Amino acid sequence: MMHVDWKHVAVTLAILPFAVVFAAWIGFFNVGASSGHWKITDWFLHFAMQSAIRTYALAVDVPRELPHHAVQTAAGHFARGCAICHGAPGEPRSPAVLRMLPQPPDLAERVSGWSDAELFRIVKHGVRFTGMPAWPSQKRDDEVWAMVAFLRRLPALGPEAYRDLAYGPAGSLVDRPATFQQALAECTRCHGVDGRGRSTATPVIAGQRESYLLQSFAAYAEDRRPGGVMGVVAKAIDRRHWRDLAAHFASLPASRGRAGAATALLEPGKKLATEGDASRRIPACLVCHASRDRNPAFPSLAGQPAPYIEQQLRLFRDGQRGDSGYGHVMREVARPLSDNDIAALATYFATAESRPAHPMASARD
Structure with a gap:
């Protein structure tokens, strides 16, 4: 029967870290990239x-779809x-x-x-x-x-x-867009040449206020508004093109609303958007998001894709949405919203006409 000398084992284990550090110090390990790892090292890694x-x-919560x-x-x-x-x-x-x-x-x-x-x-x-x-x-x-x-x-x-899928009408991309046309192509890859988005995950930026678009650019570029996609784009586009890009998309015709709303959600969404819910301290959305004389930092929500509105409201409610100065207001507004409230609001705004003349105009439609 083999006898294990635990004293020797302990001494070996105590010396081993020093031996490894010494081997690293003398440059024993080859860090060159001209050859690969040993097969055993590659397998282990x-x-x-x-x-x-x-x-x-195992800790990831996978969505149903x-x-x-x-x-x-x-x-x-x-x-x-x-x-x-x-x-x-x-x-x-x-x-x-x-x-x-x-x-x-x-x-x-x-x-x-x-x-x-x-x-x-x-x-x-x-x-x-x-x-x-x-x-x-x-x-x-x-x-x-x-x-x-x-x-x-x-x-x-x-x-x-x-x-x-990846490029749309742009056809390609450049690493650092240098000209306005290259910067515009970077935007239209996802937002489309009409500014209305190439998917329902992308917001409509056509007809938005120029100041709002500029503030959004800055918020993404400065990491005040978290966004893995837009953060990269905002950093890639030279700041000298931001104002021209904002002016371009602001000048495009605004969205006219989308068809196909679920009737069961449309009316509750309209009521919440136009009247709010005083018992839960939820203000009417249109007071800030629909008047022509609204704060330039507040976007128009009419005609935005329902999935986009839903996701943004969830981000606000969960405290994950950054901002360009007024995000704290929306986080408070969104906190009491239920999933059904969010779905109803998204349904309403997806079918609403852009920019009514008065904040409560849609209530009279």
Whole structure:
């Protein structure tokens, strides 16, 4: 029977950390990227990564359905922030990226190996020691889930379908938009040439006040309004183009409202928007968001997509929505709203006409 000398084991364990530090100090470990890890090291690192992701994904609350309505917005972000390393349909990874260690995978080939919860964990928090960054805003889980929905669709996308989703009429993007036309193309990729959005996850910016659009740009660029998608875009566009972009979209025809509202939600939403609910200290939305002489920092909500309105109200209610100066007001307003209130308001505003002449005008329609 083998005898274990615990004294020797203890001494070895005590010396081991110093030996490792000494090996690092003399430069024993080769950190060059011209060759890969030992096979055992490579296996262990991947094993540790997969195990950690699997374990931490257990705490992820997966929605009943992925937000497929937001796939276009996620595709636009993928084109700017992800495709450079992972490639995209019709856009192979560059030779430089293929020399990275570890090499970023072709996601179209790999996403099927991860669950929705695991993909969420990877996208939101990134992976250390790989160059995979965390999502730009840790307060926007809705954007992360949109990216998961896009990744689920990615394997089936051909080059043409991907280009339409990611670029729209712009056709491509540049790393740092230098001219006004390049900056405008950066916006129209998601907001469309008419400013009315290419998906129901994207707000209508056509006809909004120029000052509101400028304040929004600044809030995103300065991280006062969390947004993984818009934060990246606002930082990429040179500030000297902001005013011209705001003026351009402010000059476009405003939305005229959308058809197809659920009748059961429309009337409660209209009542809450026009009258509020004094018993719950909820003011009428139209007092601030519909008058022609309203504060320039308050946007028009009429004609906005219902999914977008719902998400913004949830963010306000949960204290996750940043602002350009008046967010604290909306956080207080949204706090008592129920899920049904939010759905009703979103339904009403999606069908409302833009900019009535008086704050209570819609109440008389």
